[in-house]
Amino acid sequence: MDEIKRTDINELGEFGLIGHLTKDLAIINESTILGVGDDAAIIRNGEHLMLLTTDMLVEGIHFDLMYTPLKHLGYKSVIVNLSDIYAMNGRPEQITVSIALSNRFSVEAIEELYSGIKKACEVYGVDLVGGDTTSSNKGLIISITAIGKVEKDKVVRRSGAKKGDLICVSGDLGASYIGMQLMEREKQLFLSKSIPEFKADFEDQKYIVGRHLLPEARKDIIGFFNQQGIIPTSMIDISDGLSSELFHICKNSGVGAYIEEGNVPIHLETQQMAIKFNMDPITAALSGGEDYELLFTLDPGDVEKIRFQNDIAIIGEIVSKEDGVRLHTTGGNVHPIVAQGWKHFG
Amino acid sequence: MDEIKRTDINELGEFGLIGHLTKDLAIINESTILGVGDDAAIIRNGEHLMLLTTDMLVEGIHFDLMYTPLKHLGYKSVIVNLSDIYAMNGRPEQITVSIALSNRFSVEAIEELYSGIKKACEVYGVDLVGGDTTSSNKGLIISITAIGKVEKDKVVRRSGAKKGDLICVSGDLGASYIGMQLMEREKQLFLSKSIPEFKADFEDQKYIVGRHLLPEARKDIIGFFNQQGIIPTSMIDISDGLSSELFHICKNSGVGAYIEEGNVPIHLETQQMAIKFNMDPITAALSGGEDYELLFTLDPGDVEKIRFQNDIAIIGEIVSKEDGVRLHTTGGNVHPIVAQGWKHFG
Numbered sequence: 001m002d003e004i005k006r007t008d009i010n011e012l013g014e015f016g017l018i019g020h021l022t023k024d025l026a027i028i029n030e031s032t033i034l035g036v037g038d039d040a041a042i043i044r045n046g047e048h049l050m051l052l053t054t055d056m057l058v059e060g061i062h063f064d065l066m067y068t069p070l071k072h073l074g075y076k077s078v079i080v081n082l083s084d085i086y087a088m089n090g091r092p093e094q095i096t097v098s099i100a101l102s103n104r105f106s107v108e109a110i111e112e113l114y115s116g117i118k119k120a121c122e123v124y125g126v127d128l129v130g131g132d133t134t135s136s137n138k139g140l141i142i143s144i145t146a147i148g149k150v151e152k153d154k155v156v157r158r159s160g161a162k163k164g165d166l167i168c169v170s171g172d173l174g175a176s177y178i179g180m181q182l183m184e185r186e187k188q189l190f191l192s193k194s195i196p197e198f199k200a201d202f203e204d205q206k207y208i209v210g211r212h213l214l215p216e217a218r219k220d221i222i223g224f225f226n227q228q229g230i231i232p233t234s235m236i237d238i239s240d241g242l243s244s245e246l247f248h249i250c251k252n253s254g255v256g257a258y259i260e261e262g263n264v265p266i267h268l269e270t271q272q273m274a275i276k277f278n279m280d281p282i283t284a285a286l287s288g289g290e291d292y293e294l295l296f297t298l299d300p301g302d303v304e305k306i307r308f309q310n311d312i313a314i315i316g317e318i319v320s321k322e323d324g325v326r327l328h329t330t331g332g333n334v335h336p337i338v339a340q341g342w343k344h345f346g
Numbered sequence: 347m348d349e350i351k352r353t354d355i356n357e358l359g360e361f362g363l364i365g366h367l368t369k370d371l372a373i374i375n376e377s378t379i380l381g382v383g384d385d386a387a388i389i390r391n392g393e394h395l396m397l398l399t400t401d402m403l404v405e406g407i408h409f410d411l412m413y414t415p416l417k418h419l420g421y422k423s424v425i426v427n428l429s430d431i432y433a434m435n436g437r438p439e440q441i442t443v444s445i446a447l448s449n450r451f452s453v454e455a456i457e458e459l460y461s462g463i464k465k466a467c468e469v470y471g472v473d474l475v476g477g478d479t480t481s482s483n484k485g486l487i488i489s490i491t492a493i494g495k496v497e498k499d500k501v502v503r504r505s506g507a508k509k510g511d512l513i514c515v516s517g518d519l520g521a522s523y524i525g526m527q528l529m530e531r532e533k534q535l536f537l538s539k540s541i542p543e544f545k546a547d548f549e550d551q552k553y554i555v556g557r558h559l560l561p562e563a564r565k566d567i568i569g570f571f572n573q574q575g576i577i578p579t580s581m582i583d584i585s586d587g588l589s590s591e592l593f594h595i596c597k598n599s600g601v602g603a604y605i606e607e608g609n610v611p612i613h614l615e616t617q618q619m620a621i622k623f624n625m626d627p628i629t630a631a632l633s634g635g636e637d638y639e640l641l642f643t644l645d646p647g648d649v650e651k652i653r654f655q656n657d658i659a660i661i662g663e664i665v666s667k668e669d670g671v672r673l674h675t676t677g678g679n680v681h682p683i684v685a686q687g688w689k690h691f692g
Contacts (some may be wrong), residue, residue, distance in 0.1 A: 009481075017453070020481050021460045025474055029439045031495070033474040041475035043440060043493065046392015054491055056444040056478045093375045094389060098489050107353035107363070114367045127378040128371055129387035133364050135355075136487070143478075144446050145400055147389065149377070150618035151541040306583045334439035 011338035037252070038158050039094040040148065049155055051092075053084035059139035065201075067183040070109055072213045074116025076277060077142045080239065082124055083217040083292040085148035087237035089156040089225065094119065094129045094147040100136035124219060140304040154231055156296070161234035161253035161330075167316040168232075168306065172265040173242055174281060177288025178273045179208035207269045215292045221312070228305045232296035241289040243337045246272065246325055256323040259316035259337065262299045262330045282329075286337065367540065373507060376430045383598070384431040384504050386494065395501050397438075397494035399430035405485035413529040413546070416455055420462025423488045426585065427469055429563040429638040433583035435502040440475045440493040441467065448635040459488075470565060500577055502642070507580040507599035511643040513650065513662040514578075516567045518611040519588055519626060523634025524619045525551065525558035546679035551617045562640045567658070574651045578642035589683045592671060595643065602669040603685065604672035605662035608676045628673075632683065 012020055020035045034042035034051065037311070040053035057063060057077055065073075078095060085092040097117055101110065121128050202209045208227035217237075225231065234253055242264070247258050250257045266274075266281045275279040297318055298306065306312050325337045368382045379395065380388035386399035403409060403423055424441060432440040443463055455530075467474050472492070492511065498594065528579055532546035548555040563583075580599055582591045588610070592603050612620075614629045620627040643664055644652070650659050671683045 005454055009447075009449055009451065009453055009456070011452060014479060017456070018477075019454065020453070021479070022474070025464070027469050027473050028467075031439050033476055035473060035475040040465075041442070042439065043475070045396070046394070048392070050391070050396070052440065052442060052476060052493065053471055053490075054444050054476060054478055054489070056443045056446055056480055056487075058446045058480055058482050058491055060438075060483045061446075063479055080554050093377050094387065096387070096398060096400045097493060098400050100402055100404045100407075100487060101355075103354065103355055107355055107358060107366070108351055110355070110363070110367065118371070118606065121374075125374050126380060127373050127375050128368070128380055129381040129389070130398060131382070132400055132489075133360060133367070134404055135404055136404050137406045137408055138484045139480070141402075141404075141446060143400070144488075145398075145442060147398065193635060208654050229520040254425075263355070 009025070034157070039084040040090070042088070042155060045149065046209055047197050048149050051085050051090045051150060052145070053081055054143065054145040055084070056082050056141065056143045058141050064187070066187055067138070070112035070212060071116035071119070073142075074113040075120045076116075076213070076215060077144050078117055078120035078124070078126070079135050079217045079292060081144045081146035082126065082219070083237040084118070085237070085295060086217055086219060086222045088148070088150060089154050089222060089231065090123060090148035090150035092126050092146050092148040094127050094128040096145045097128060098132040100134050100141040102136050102138055104142070105140065105294070123160060124217065127190050138184060145270055156232050156235040158234050158236050158252040161255050161297040161318045163255060163320050164300060165233050165318040166255055166300055166303060166314050167259065167295070167297055168312050168314050169242070169265065169293055169295050169314055170218050171291065171293040172267045172270065172281050173238065173291050174274065174284030174288045175208045175211035175267050175270040176215060177284050178270050178277070178291040179205065179210070179212035180266050181277055182208060182273060182292070183212070183299055186204060187328040205269060205273060207267060208273055212290065213277055216291065217292055218294050221294055224309060230298070230302050230305050233295055235296035238291040238295050239289055241287040242295065243286040244289070245295045246337065249295065250321070250325055254321055255320075256321050257316055257321040257325045258319050258323070259326045259327045261327055263313055263315045265313045380503070381636055383535035383648065385430040386436070388434070388501060391495070394495050394497055396434045397431050397434050397496060398491070398500050399427055400489065400491040401426050402487065402489045404487050406428045410533070411486070412533055414559060414675040416458035417462035417465070419488075420459040421466045421540050421560060422462075423490050424463055424466035424470070424472070425561050425563045425638060427492035427566070428466070428472065429583040429585070432563055432568045433564060433579060433581050433640060434494070434496060435500050435568060435577065436494035437568070438472050438492050438494040440473050442476040442491045443474060444489040446480050446487040448482050448484055448486070451486065470563065471672050490506070502578050502581040504580050504582050504595050504598040507595050507601050507643040507664045509601060509664055509666050510646055511579050511664040511665060512604065512646060512649060512660050513603055513641070513643055514658050514660050515563050515588070515611065515639055515641050516658055517637065517639040518613045518616065519637050519639060520582065520620065520630030520634045521554045521557035521616040522561060522636040523555070523558075523630050524616050524623070525554035526636070527623055528554060528619060530560070551615060551619060553613060554619055558636065561636065563638055567640055570655060576644070576648050576651050578644055581640055581642035584637040584639045584641050585635055587633040589632040590635070590642065592683065593639045596667070596671055599664075600667055602665040602667050603662055603667070603671045604665050605673045609659055609661040611659045627636060636685070
């Protein structure tokens with residue numbers, strides 16, 4: 001009998017595993033324009049293009065029900081998918097929601113989860129059109145698929161950045177990660193005592209906690225682009241941290257990037273709490289993730305159009321591939337940036 | 347403080363829970379033609395209609411890796427979704443695959459799973475265009491979404507059956523359920539002994555075991571309809587057993603049904619094994635599930651077109667709602683049929 005080879009999934013990591021499994025995929029149907037490898041797949045849809053994306057959230061890996069209200073979780077589960085549609089410069093229109101849950105959840109608990117899902121649908125103008133509900137042996141798993149639409153000449157991929165383009169980011173970064181760290185710390189404190197109910201007071205950290213528990217997708221930024229006639233040369237949403245997303249754009253576009261640390265937008269509350277945790281705030285921005293902001297590149301000719309948009313920061317410039325992906329620190333040094341996505345297989 | 351109400355999910359069951367959660371869903375987008383409540387959602391897509399369906403399979407609930415090879419599981423996970431697209435008289439074109447898995451799975455194991463997924467894509471001409479891969483604390487969860495296409499005048503829903511229509515079914519029923527029962531029995535026998543490896547011999551039960559482990563979707567029947575110019579008045583795929591699907595058609599169409607037991611196609615191997623299990627074979631066909639055959643209704647004027655199709659059986663007739671859903675047994679009695687879907691929340 002042949003010896004059976006066993007490679008641990010940790011050796012490849014999440015991106016490595018996906019790349020490995022999808023490397024030899026053939027496309028058969030003429031309706032398939034883009035398969036695996038961007039925020040969403042692109043499918044021909046009459047006059048328009050259809051966008052398709054899916055995400056799976058697993059209890060104990062992506063969320064902790066000790067400090068995550070079910071309604072917030074439902075809302076966020078939708079947001080993470082809509083964000084992928086916006087990252088292609090599209091409009092989400094439909095979602096399907098599949099959940100697996102153990103019988104420790106009551107009907108009322110699931111109603112809470114769904115009330116958040118429905119709220120997000122309402123806020124973002126999306127229809128919930130299907131799904132699946134089943135039981136699990138342990139915990140809660142949520143799998144959502146979002147369908148969107150975009151005009152053929154407006155779709156933005158990760159692959160269009162070119163040397164000289166401005167690197168921009170919406171909102172601010174790192175808050176969600178720091179907010180989660182804070183809640184994790186409070187949880188550990190709680191677990192080490194014998195208090196009957198977990199009830200931490202986050203009144204002074206509302207911003208960072210809110211960014212983690214109840215993020216929004218940047219529909220407004222896509223609306224602004226449309227209004228101003230801006231089509232970014234490349235775009236991605238920041239779910240795994242700025243550095244990881246920057247690497248995706250650079251790899252797919254065949255370019256390098258030069259980032260100015262001082263221009264990376266970080267909220268004051270994020271900065272203060274990062275310092276309390278003995279962490280450099282830029283690390284939270286680069287490696288934190290779950291910001292659901294948009295990272296995009298612009299032709300320099302479009303710079304005038306974003307000048308008065310306070311919620312967009314120009315954080316750097318696309319350079320040639322040979323120059324790599326580097327950070328110019330506020331201290332005056334230049335460091336290579338290292339990609340760090342989520343590594344869940346621990 | 348208000349008393350918190352806690353309703354156990356078992357009180358509602360799977361269909362009850364889905365119905366409860368989706369009862370007040372509003373449709374906002376003009377592109378959404380049909381949301382929750384059929385085998386697939388219907389979305390406007392230029393000249394065509396787009397079909398969208400999703401299914402989630404959970405280890406320990408939907409499959410048992412003790413007797414399910416991972417390659418077969420991958421294949422079947424795709425089939426269950428494609429079957430829903432065919433049940434709308436559509437052609438599947440794209441799928442997304444999300445998996446959550448614990449680190450007890452090796453890269454080689456996941457490759458096996460994916461080889462089955464890719465094989466199904468190849469056989470059915472479908473493109474794998476995206477997905478998500480993440481870790482779980484326990485077990486394997488597979489969530490697949492399928493996208494399909496159908497011409498506007500050819501889409502078939504559950505709701506079009508009318509009095510006098512013929513009730514037809516493709517293939518044969520109950521085999522998958524009996525095959526699973528057999529493997530479950532062998533597994534229990536194995537667990538009660540101290541043998542190092544589970545290796546049952548199913549040589550004489552190849553058909554029923556194959557029907558459970560490696561079902562096919564009825565692409566051929568949809569091709570036949572197209573060739574013959576047949577458009578069923580209603581259709582559904584048999585995933586939860588004939589009686590459950592029959593109730594869906596009757597409820598959505600506002601009709602009743604009269605089924606002739608002697609006409610329900612049951613494979614000889616299924617009959618023999620059912621009897622060994624002291625089970626009436628018709629019970630396996632009515633309540634077994636996972637057949638992935640098509641249950642459909644035809645205008646009586648189309649009967650000539652299916653006369654020479656050996657793989658389609660006419661099993662009954664649509665009657666008025668007042669007459670209910672009944673079975674005329676081979677013994678000459680008439681019994682009401684009781685709906686029995688999967689009840690996973692146990």
